[in-house]
Amino acid sequence: xxxxxxxxxxxxxxxxxxxxxxxxxxxxxxxxxxxxxxxxxxxxxxxxxxxxxxxxxxxxxxxxxxxxxxxxxxxxxxxxxxxxxxxxxxxxxxxxxxxxxxxxxxxxxxxxxxxxxxxxxxxxxxxxxxxxxxxxxxxxxxxxxxxxxxxxxxxxxxxxxxxxxxxxxxxxxxxxxxxxxxxxxxxxxxxxxxxxxxxxxxxxxxxxxxxxxxxxxxxxxxxxxxxxxxxxxxxxxxxxxxxxxxxxxxxxxxxxxxxxxxxxxxxxxxxxxxxxxxxxxxxxxxxxxxxxxxxxxxxxxxxxxxxxxxxxxxxxxxxxxxxxxxxxxxxxxxxxxxxxxxxxxxxxxxxxxxxxxxxxxxxxxxxxxxxxxxxxxxxxxxxxxxxxxxxxxxxxxxxxxx
Ligand SMILES: *Cc1c(COP(=O)(O)O)cnc(C)c1O
Numbered sequence: 001x002x003x004x005x006x007x008x009x010x011x012x013x014x015x016x017x018x019x020x021x022x023x024x025x026x027x028x029x030x031x032x033x034x035x036x037x038x039x040x041x042x043x044x045x046x047x048x049x050x051x052x053x054x055x056x057x058x059x060x061x062x063x064x065x066x067x068x069x070x071x072x073x074x075x076x077x078x079x080x081x082x083x084x085x086x087x088x089x090x091x092x093x094x095x096x097x098x099x100x101x102x103x104x105x106x107x108x109x110x111x112x113x114x115x116x117x118x119x120x121x122x123x124x125x126x127x128x129x130x131x132x133x134x135x136x137x138x139x140x141x142x143x144x145x146x147x148x149x150x151x152x153x154x155x156x157x158x159x160x161x162x163x164x165x166x167x168x169x170x171x172x173x174x175x176x177x178x179x180x181x182x183x184x185x186x187x188x189x190x191x192x193x194x195x196x197x198x199x200x201x202x203x204x205x206x207x208x209x210x211x212x213x214x215x216x217x218x219x220x221x222x223x224x225x226x227x228x229x230x231x232x233x234x235x236x237x238x239x240x241x242x243x244x245x246x247x248x249x250x251x252x253x254x255x256x257x258x259x260x261x262x263x264x265x266x267x268x269x270x271x272x273x274x275x276x277x278x279x280x281x282x283x284x285x286x287x288x289x290x291x292x293x294x295x296x297x298x299x300x301x302x303x304x305x306x307x308x309x310x311x312x313x314x315x316x317x318x319x320x321x322x323x324x325x326x327x328x329x330x331x332x333x334x335x336x337x338x339x340x341x342x343x344x345x346x347x348x349x350x351x352x353x354x355x356x357x358x359x360x361x362x363x364x365x366x367x368x369x370x371x372x373x374x375x376x377x378x379x380x381x382x383x384x385x386x387x388x389x390x391x392x393x394x395x396x397x398x399x400x401x402x
Contacts, residue, residue: 016352023050026371026378028357036352037382039370040359044190044222044335047249048294049371055252058290059283068281077285081258084292088231090240091260095269096280098255100221100247101135104184106259106274107245108139111182111215113268123181125159126217127174131362132162133191134184134219134245143184165195168204175208182215182243183208187233190222193363194330194337199237206239215242215265221257222335225249226295226372229305229333236332249295249372254287256280295372304372307379308333311368314383322394336368337361342393350389356382 020028020036026049028036038046048055062077069075082094095110097103108126115123126143134140138157141149145162163170175183183205189195209216218241223233227249230236234244242265247257256279261269278284294300312329315338319326325347327339340347344360351358351366359367370382391398 018352025049025051026374035355037356037370037378037385039351039368039382040357041369041371042253043248043359044227044369045248045251046253047225047227047372048252048291049373050253052252052294052373054294055254055287055290058286059254062283062286066282068278068283070277071275071280075280075282075285077282077289078280081280081285081288081292084289084296085246085258085260088292088296089244089260090234090262091244092263093261093266093269095259095261095274096284097247097257097259097276098278098284099135100219100245100257101137101140102276102279103221103245103247103257103259104134104140104143104219105137107184107217107219107243107261108143108182109274110243110259110261110266110269111217113273114215114265115181115268117268122179125161125177125179125181127161127163127171127180127183129165129185129189130162131165131189131192131195132184132186132219133189134186135221165189166201168201171205172208175212175214180212180214182217184217184219186219186221186223187237188223188228188332188335189362190335190367191361193339193361193365194335194367195363196330196332199239202234202237202239206241209242217241217243217245219245221245221247223332225291226301226304227333227335227369228331229301229308231295231301233332250291251284251287252291254284256284256288300372304333307370307372307374307376308336310376310379311336311370311383314379315368315386318383318387318390322390325390325394330365334368334370334372334374337365338368340364340366347389347393350393351386354385354389356385356389 021031022029028038095106112124128143132144134143142157142160224246244260315329327341330337344364344366347366348360361367
Protein backbone atom coordinates (compact mmCIF):
# COMPACT_ATOMS: atom_id res chain seq x y z
CA UNK A 1 0.00 0.00 0.00
CA UNK A 2 2.75 2.45 -0.95
CA UNK A 3 1.65 5.98 -1.66
CA UNK A 4 0.49 6.23 -5.24
CA UNK A 5 2.03 9.49 -6.48
CA UNK A 6 -0.12 9.41 -9.62
CA UNK A 7 -3.48 9.19 -7.91
CA UNK A 8 -5.62 12.32 -8.11
CA UNK A 9 -7.31 11.27 -4.86
CA UNK A 10 -6.50 12.55 -1.39
CA UNK A 11 -4.16 10.10 0.25
CA UNK A 12 -6.36 9.78 3.37
CA UNK A 13 -7.20 6.07 3.15
CA UNK A 14 -5.00 3.00 3.56
CA UNK A 15 -6.80 0.98 0.93
CA UNK A 16 -6.48 -2.78 0.39
CA UNK A 17 -5.44 -3.60 -3.18
CA UNK A 18 -8.89 -4.89 -4.06
CA UNK A 19 -11.72 -3.58 -6.19
CA UNK A 20 -15.15 -5.02 -6.61
CA UNK A 21 -17.49 -4.97 -9.53
CA UNK A 22 -20.71 -6.21 -8.00
CA UNK A 23 -22.29 -7.69 -4.92
CA UNK A 24 -25.05 -10.15 -4.11
CA UNK A 25 -26.23 -10.78 -0.55
CA UNK A 26 -23.17 -11.35 1.68
CA UNK A 27 -20.88 -11.72 -1.35
CA UNK A 28 -18.66 -9.23 -3.17
CA UNK A 29 -17.20 -10.13 -6.55
CA UNK A 30 -14.05 -8.66 -8.13
CA UNK A 31 -13.65 -7.87 -11.81
CA UNK A 32 -11.75 -11.16 -12.19
CA UNK A 33 -14.62 -13.07 -10.61
CA UNK A 34 -13.03 -13.77 -7.23
CA UNK A 35 -15.71 -13.95 -4.53
CA UNK A 36 -15.36 -12.58 -1.00
CA UNK A 37 -17.70 -12.94 1.97
CA UNK A 38 -18.40 -9.38 3.11
CA UNK A 39 -18.26 -9.48 6.92
CA UNK A 40 -17.33 -5.80 7.05
CA UNK A 41 -20.53 -4.74 5.25
CA UNK A 42 -19.24 -1.25 4.49
CA UNK A 43 -18.66 -0.92 8.25
CA UNK A 44 -22.13 -2.03 9.35
CA UNK A 45 -23.81 -0.16 6.48
CA UNK A 46 -24.96 -2.91 4.11
CA UNK A 47 -27.48 -4.18 6.66
CA UNK A 48 -29.39 -6.15 4.03
CA UNK A 49 -26.32 -7.20 2.04
CA UNK A 50 -25.65 -6.19 -1.53
CA UNK A 51 -28.25 -5.74 -4.26
CA UNK A 52 -31.16 -6.72 -2.02
CA UNK A 53 -34.09 -7.05 -4.47
CA UNK A 54 -36.49 -5.04 -2.30
CA UNK A 55 -34.02 -2.15 -2.00
CA UNK A 56 -33.14 -2.24 -5.70
CA UNK A 57 -36.85 -2.11 -6.57
CA UNK A 58 -37.54 0.78 -4.17
CA UNK A 59 -34.58 2.80 -5.46
CA UNK A 60 -35.22 2.26 -9.16
CA UNK A 61 -38.93 2.94 -8.80
CA UNK A 62 -38.25 6.23 -7.01
CA UNK A 63 -35.45 7.10 -9.48
CA UNK A 64 -38.00 7.11 -12.31
CA UNK A 65 -40.28 9.50 -10.42
CA UNK A 66 -38.41 12.12 -8.38
CA UNK A 67 -34.86 12.26 -7.05
CA UNK A 68 -34.55 15.44 -5.16
CA UNK A 69 -36.73 18.09 -3.69
CA UNK A 70 -35.83 20.92 -1.37
CA UNK A 71 -37.06 20.85 2.20
CA UNK A 72 -38.99 23.97 1.23
CA UNK A 73 -41.70 21.46 0.25
CA UNK A 74 -43.46 18.49 1.83
CA UNK A 75 -41.67 15.17 1.30
CA UNK A 76 -44.19 12.40 2.06
CA UNK A 77 -41.53 9.66 2.31
CA UNK A 78 -39.84 11.68 5.05
CA UNK A 79 -42.96 11.90 7.12
CA UNK A 80 -43.67 8.19 6.66
CA UNK A 81 -40.13 7.17 7.65
CA UNK A 82 -40.22 9.52 10.66
CA UNK A 83 -43.54 8.02 11.76
CA UNK A 84 -42.13 4.51 11.56
CA UNK A 85 -38.86 5.37 13.34
CA UNK A 86 -40.61 7.19 16.15
CA UNK A 87 -43.24 4.43 16.52
CA UNK A 88 -40.40 1.89 16.83
CA UNK A 89 -38.37 3.90 19.35
CA UNK A 90 -38.43 6.33 22.30
CA UNK A 91 -38.59 9.33 19.94
CA UNK A 92 -41.29 11.77 18.87
CA UNK A 93 -39.34 13.80 16.29
CA UNK A 94 -36.84 13.12 13.51
CA UNK A 95 -34.41 15.20 11.44
CA UNK A 96 -32.88 13.50 8.39
CA UNK A 97 -29.22 13.88 7.43
CA UNK A 98 -26.81 12.37 4.90
CA UNK A 99 -24.35 10.79 7.31
CA UNK A 100 -23.62 9.75 10.85
CA UNK A 101 -21.50 12.78 11.70
CA UNK A 102 -24.31 15.07 10.55
CA UNK A 103 -26.79 13.16 12.71
CA UNK A 104 -24.41 13.80 15.66
CA UNK A 105 -24.09 17.48 14.74
CA UNK A 106 -27.88 17.73 14.86
CA UNK A 107 -27.93 15.88 18.20
CA UNK A 108 -25.37 18.27 19.71
CA UNK A 109 -27.19 21.34 18.38
CA UNK A 110 -30.51 19.98 19.66
CA UNK A 111 -29.11 19.50 23.17
CA UNK A 112 -27.58 22.97 23.31
CA UNK A 113 -30.72 24.66 21.95
CA UNK A 114 -32.83 22.83 24.52
CA UNK A 115 -30.95 24.57 27.32
CA UNK A 116 -30.84 27.85 25.40
CA UNK A 117 -34.62 28.07 25.10
CA UNK A 118 -34.83 26.88 28.71
CA UNK A 119 -33.10 30.11 29.70
CA UNK A 120 -29.78 28.46 30.61
CA UNK A 121 -27.54 29.13 27.57
CA UNK A 122 -24.45 28.60 29.77
CA UNK A 123 -25.24 24.89 29.69
CA UNK A 124 -23.48 23.86 26.51
CA UNK A 125 -20.78 21.37 27.51
CA UNK A 126 -21.10 17.80 26.28
CA UNK A 127 -19.54 14.97 28.27
CA UNK A 128 -18.13 12.14 26.16
CA UNK A 129 -15.92 9.10 26.77
CA UNK A 130 -12.37 8.12 25.93
CA UNK A 131 -12.16 5.72 23.00
CA UNK A 132 -15.38 7.12 21.51
CA UNK A 133 -15.85 7.76 17.81
CA UNK A 134 -18.50 10.20 16.66
CA UNK A 135 -17.36 11.18 13.15
CA UNK A 136 -14.83 13.38 11.35
CA UNK A 137 -16.34 16.87 11.28
CA UNK A 138 -14.71 19.53 13.44
CA UNK A 139 -17.35 19.18 16.16
CA UNK A 140 -17.44 15.39 16.11
CA UNK A 141 -13.64 14.98 16.32
CA UNK A 142 -13.82 17.27 19.35
CA UNK A 143 -16.60 15.05 20.74
CA UNK A 144 -14.55 11.90 20.15
CA UNK A 145 -11.52 13.63 21.62
CA UNK A 146 -8.96 11.27 20.07
CA UNK A 147 -5.62 13.01 19.51
CA UNK A 148 -4.95 11.14 16.26
CA UNK A 149 -8.06 12.68 14.66
CA UNK A 150 -7.60 16.18 16.15
CA UNK A 151 -3.92 16.69 15.37
CA UNK A 152 -3.14 19.53 12.98
CA UNK A 153 -6.66 20.82 12.57
CA UNK A 154 -6.42 23.90 14.74
CA UNK A 155 -7.99 24.42 18.15
CA UNK A 156 -10.34 21.66 19.28
CA UNK A 157 -13.94 22.90 19.11
CA UNK A 158 -14.83 24.01 22.64
CA UNK A 159 -17.41 22.41 24.87
CA UNK A 160 -16.49 18.71 24.80
CA UNK A 161 -14.99 16.92 27.81
CA UNK A 162 -13.74 13.33 27.61
CA UNK A 163 -14.11 11.14 30.65
CA UNK A 164 -12.34 7.84 31.26
CA UNK A 165 -14.40 4.82 30.15
CA UNK A 166 -16.01 3.22 33.21
CA UNK A 167 -14.90 5.80 35.85
CA UNK A 168 -18.15 6.38 37.74
CA UNK A 169 -16.69 8.89 40.22
CA UNK A 170 -15.21 11.14 37.51
CA UNK A 171 -18.55 11.02 35.71
CA UNK A 172 -20.58 11.95 38.80
CA UNK A 173 -18.30 14.89 39.47
CA UNK A 174 -18.36 16.15 35.88
CA UNK A 175 -22.15 15.84 35.60
CA UNK A 176 -22.65 18.03 38.66
CA UNK A 177 -21.01 21.03 36.95
CA UNK A 178 -23.56 23.75 36.12
CA UNK A 179 -22.48 24.18 32.47
CA UNK A 180 -23.20 20.61 31.29
CA UNK A 181 -25.83 20.23 28.56
CA UNK A 182 -25.65 16.54 27.73
CA UNK A 183 -23.86 13.22 28.03
CA UNK A 184 -23.04 11.58 24.69
CA UNK A 185 -22.23 7.87 24.55
CA UNK A 186 -22.17 4.87 22.23
CA UNK A 187 -23.99 1.96 23.94
CA UNK A 188 -21.26 -0.17 22.38
CA UNK A 189 -18.10 1.58 21.18
CA UNK A 190 -17.63 0.43 17.59
CA UNK A 191 -14.40 1.95 16.27
CA UNK A 192 -13.09 1.93 19.85
CA UNK A 193 -12.94 -1.87 19.84
CA UNK A 194 -16.49 -3.20 20.35
CA UNK A 195 -16.51 -2.16 24.01
CA UNK A 196 -19.98 -2.53 25.56
CA UNK A 197 -21.37 -0.26 28.24
CA UNK A 198 -23.04 -2.57 30.80
CA UNK A 199 -26.86 -2.11 30.82
CA UNK A 200 -26.84 -1.05 34.49
CA UNK A 201 -24.38 1.74 33.57
CA UNK A 202 -26.71 3.09 30.90
CA UNK A 203 -29.46 3.07 33.52
CA UNK A 204 -27.06 4.86 35.87
CA UNK A 205 -26.40 7.49 33.19
CA UNK A 206 -30.13 7.96 32.71
CA UNK A 207 -30.60 8.54 36.45
CA UNK A 208 -27.64 10.92 36.60
CA UNK A 209 -29.02 12.94 33.67
CA UNK A 210 -32.47 13.15 35.29
CA UNK A 211 -30.94 14.22 38.59
CA UNK A 212 -29.07 17.15 37.00
CA UNK A 213 -31.45 18.11 34.19
CA UNK A 214 -28.94 16.92 31.57
CA UNK A 215 -29.92 15.37 28.25
CA UNK A 216 -28.77 11.85 27.38
CA UNK A 217 -27.61 11.37 23.78
CA UNK A 218 -26.88 7.94 22.32
CA UNK A 219 -24.67 7.56 19.28
CA UNK A 220 -26.28 4.52 17.66
CA UNK A 221 -24.80 5.19 14.23
CA UNK A 222 -23.15 1.75 14.27
CA UNK A 223 -25.34 -0.14 16.78
CA UNK A 224 -28.77 0.85 15.41
CA UNK A 225 -31.29 -0.63 12.97
CA UNK A 226 -31.12 -4.20 14.23
CA UNK A 227 -27.33 -4.62 14.31
CA UNK A 228 -27.31 -5.84 17.93
CA UNK A 229 -30.47 -7.96 17.71
CA UNK A 230 -32.75 -5.14 18.82
CA UNK A 231 -33.95 -2.23 16.69
CA UNK A 232 -31.78 0.07 18.80
CA UNK A 233 -29.12 -1.23 21.19
CA UNK A 234 -30.39 0.83 24.14
CA UNK A 235 -33.41 -1.51 24.28
CA UNK A 236 -31.17 -4.16 25.86
CA UNK A 237 -30.85 -1.85 28.89
CA UNK A 238 -34.30 -0.28 28.99
CA UNK A 239 -32.65 3.14 29.52
CA UNK A 240 -33.99 5.39 26.76
CA UNK A 241 -32.15 8.54 25.68
CA UNK A 242 -33.53 12.02 24.98
CA UNK A 243 -31.72 12.23 21.64
CA UNK A 244 -30.26 9.54 19.38
CA UNK A 245 -28.07 9.68 16.27
CA UNK A 246 -28.61 6.89 13.74
CA UNK A 247 -27.07 6.25 10.32
CA UNK A 248 -25.00 3.46 8.68
CA UNK A 249 -27.46 0.52 8.46
CA UNK A 250 -30.49 2.80 8.11
CA UNK A 251 -29.93 3.29 4.37
CA UNK A 252 -28.55 -0.17 3.59
CA UNK A 253 -25.82 1.57 1.54
CA UNK A 254 -27.67 4.71 0.52
CA UNK A 255 -26.03 7.65 2.34
CA UNK A 256 -28.43 8.79 5.02
CA UNK A 257 -28.81 9.34 8.74
CA UNK A 258 -31.30 10.65 11.24
CA UNK A 259 -31.35 12.47 14.54
CA UNK A 260 -34.22 11.30 16.76
CA UNK A 261 -35.46 13.18 19.82
CA UNK A 262 -38.29 13.36 22.29
CA UNK A 263 -40.80 16.19 21.92
CA UNK A 264 -39.27 17.94 24.93
CA UNK A 265 -35.66 17.59 23.80
CA UNK A 266 -36.44 18.89 20.29
CA UNK A 267 -38.37 21.92 21.46
CA UNK A 268 -35.55 24.38 20.70
CA UNK A 269 -35.28 23.30 17.07
CA UNK A 270 -37.66 25.84 15.63
CA UNK A 271 -37.90 27.08 12.02
CA UNK A 272 -34.55 28.34 10.72
CA UNK A 273 -32.40 26.76 13.44
CA UNK A 274 -31.15 23.85 11.34
CA UNK A 275 -31.28 22.55 7.80
CA UNK A 276 -29.77 20.36 5.10
CA UNK A 277 -29.97 20.56 1.32
CA UNK A 278 -30.05 16.82 0.73
CA UNK A 279 -31.17 15.49 4.10
CA UNK A 280 -34.32 13.42 3.70
CA UNK A 281 -34.52 13.63 -0.08
CA UNK A 282 -37.01 11.36 -1.88
CA UNK A 283 -34.40 8.82 -3.07
CA UNK A 284 -33.00 8.38 0.44
CA UNK A 285 -36.47 8.14 1.95
CA UNK A 286 -37.59 5.48 -0.54
CA UNK A 287 -34.60 3.33 0.40
CA UNK A 288 -34.90 4.02 4.13
CA UNK A 289 -38.54 2.95 4.11
CA UNK A 290 -37.63 -0.19 2.16
CA UNK A 291 -34.94 -1.07 4.74
CA UNK A 292 -37.55 -0.77 7.49
CA UNK A 293 -39.98 -3.00 5.55
CA UNK A 294 -37.46 -5.80 6.11
CA UNK A 295 -35.93 -4.91 9.48
CA UNK A 296 -39.25 -4.20 11.24
CA UNK A 297 -40.81 -7.37 9.85
CA UNK A 298 -41.86 -9.74 12.60
CA UNK A 299 -39.18 -12.36 13.10
CA UNK A 300 -36.28 -10.39 11.62
CA UNK A 301 -34.80 -9.54 15.03
CA UNK A 302 -35.14 -13.22 16.03
CA UNK A 303 -33.17 -14.12 12.90
CA UNK A 304 -30.41 -11.66 13.84
CA UNK A 305 -30.30 -13.03 17.40
CA UNK A 306 -30.14 -16.65 16.14
CA UNK A 307 -27.33 -15.90 13.70
CA UNK A 308 -25.48 -13.95 16.38
CA UNK A 309 -25.66 -16.87 18.79
CA UNK A 310 -24.37 -19.25 16.13
CA UNK A 311 -21.42 -16.97 15.35
CA UNK A 312 -20.61 -16.31 18.98
CA UNK A 313 -20.58 -20.03 19.85
CA UNK A 314 -18.40 -20.88 16.85
CA UNK A 315 -15.99 -18.04 17.66
CA UNK A 316 -15.82 -19.04 21.33
CA UNK A 317 -14.79 -22.54 20.27
CA UNK A 318 -12.12 -21.04 18.00
CA UNK A 319 -10.82 -18.93 20.90
CA UNK A 320 -10.57 -22.11 23.02
CA UNK A 321 -8.62 -23.97 20.36
CA UNK A 322 -6.29 -21.19 19.20
CA UNK A 323 -5.71 -19.00 22.26
CA UNK A 324 -2.46 -17.67 20.78
CA UNK A 325 -4.42 -15.92 18.00
CA UNK A 326 -7.96 -15.36 19.28
CA UNK A 327 -8.70 -13.74 22.64
CA UNK A 328 -11.98 -12.52 24.04
CA UNK A 329 -15.12 -12.44 21.86
CA UNK A 330 -17.08 -9.22 22.44
CA UNK A 331 -20.17 -7.38 21.36
CA UNK A 332 -23.83 -7.99 20.91
CA UNK A 333 -25.88 -9.38 18.05
CA UNK A 334 -23.99 -9.15 14.77
CA UNK A 335 -21.68 -6.41 16.04
CA UNK A 336 -18.93 -8.83 17.00
CA UNK A 337 -15.42 -8.04 18.16
CA UNK A 338 -12.64 -10.55 18.27
CA UNK A 339 -9.73 -9.44 20.43
CA UNK A 340 -6.68 -10.51 18.43
CA UNK A 341 -3.48 -11.86 20.03
CA UNK A 342 -1.58 -11.08 16.84
CA UNK A 343 -1.68 -7.59 15.28
CA UNK A 344 -5.32 -7.11 14.23
CA UNK A 345 -4.37 -5.85 10.77
CA UNK A 346 -2.38 -9.08 10.25
CA UNK A 347 -5.48 -11.15 11.08
CA UNK A 348 -7.65 -8.96 8.80
CA UNK A 349 -5.14 -9.56 5.96
CA UNK A 350 -5.11 -13.33 6.63
CA UNK A 351 -8.92 -13.37 6.56
CA UNK A 352 -8.85 -11.49 3.27
CA UNK A 353 -6.49 -14.10 1.82
CA UNK A 354 -9.14 -16.69 2.75
CA UNK A 355 -11.79 -14.64 0.95
CA UNK A 356 -13.44 -13.00 3.95
CA UNK A 357 -13.59 -9.25 4.63
CA UNK A 358 -13.52 -7.98 8.21
CA UNK A 359 -12.86 -4.54 9.72
CA UNK A 360 -10.15 -3.63 12.23
CA UNK A 361 -11.04 -1.57 15.31
CA UNK A 362 -9.24 -0.02 18.28
CA UNK A 363 -7.85 -2.09 21.15
CA UNK A 364 -6.41 -4.59 18.61
CA UNK A 365 -9.88 -5.90 17.79
CA UNK A 366 -11.16 -7.39 14.53
CA UNK A 367 -14.81 -6.57 13.85
CA UNK A 368 -17.11 -9.08 12.20
CA UNK A 369 -20.19 -7.25 10.92
CA UNK A 370 -22.00 -9.52 8.46
CA UNK A 371 -25.10 -8.25 6.69
CA UNK A 372 -28.08 -8.97 8.95
CA UNK A 373 -29.58 -11.23 6.26
CA UNK A 374 -26.68 -13.71 6.66
CA UNK A 375 -27.84 -17.35 6.81
CA UNK A 376 -26.65 -20.24 9.00
CA UNK A 377 -25.03 -21.90 5.96
CA UNK A 378 -23.13 -18.70 5.21
CA UNK A 379 -21.95 -18.48 8.81
CA UNK A 380 -20.65 -22.08 8.59
CA UNK A 381 -18.84 -21.16 5.37
CA UNK A 382 -17.42 -18.02 7.00
CA UNK A 383 -16.28 -19.94 10.09
CA UNK A 384 -14.35 -22.35 7.87
CA UNK A 385 -12.53 -19.40 6.32
CA UNK A 386 -11.94 -17.72 9.67
CA UNK A 387 -10.52 -20.95 11.10
CA UNK A 388 -8.21 -21.38 8.09
CA UNK A 389 -6.86 -17.86 8.60
CA UNK A 390 -6.44 -18.40 12.35
CA UNK A 391 -4.70 -21.78 11.88
CA UNK A 392 -2.22 -20.13 9.54
CA UNK A 393 -1.28 -17.63 12.25
CA UNK A 394 -1.30 -20.07 15.16
CA UNK A 395 1.71 -21.96 16.51
CA UNK A 396 -0.64 -24.80 17.50
CA UNK A 397 -2.06 -24.85 13.99
CA UNK A 398 1.38 -24.89 12.44
CA UNK A 399 2.43 -27.81 14.64
CA UNK A 400 -0.70 -29.74 13.67
CA UNK A 401 -0.11 -29.34 9.95
CA UNK A 402 3.63 -30.16 10.27
C1 LIG B 1 -19.40 5.67 11.57
C2 LIG B 1 -19.74 6.33 12.83
C3 LIG B 1 -19.95 7.72 12.90
C4 LIG B 1 -19.74 8.64 11.72
O1 LIG B 1 -20.60 8.35 10.67
P1 LIG B 1 -20.28 8.97 9.20
O2 LIG B 1 -21.44 8.51 8.37
O3 LIG B 1 -18.97 8.39 8.77
O4 LIG B 1 -20.21 10.43 9.35
C5 LIG B 1 -20.34 8.26 14.11
N1 LIG B 1 -20.50 7.49 15.20
C6 LIG B 1 -20.31 6.16 15.17
C7 LIG B 1 -20.54 5.35 16.41
C8 LIG B 1 -19.91 5.53 14.00
O5 LIG B 1 -19.69 4.21 13.98
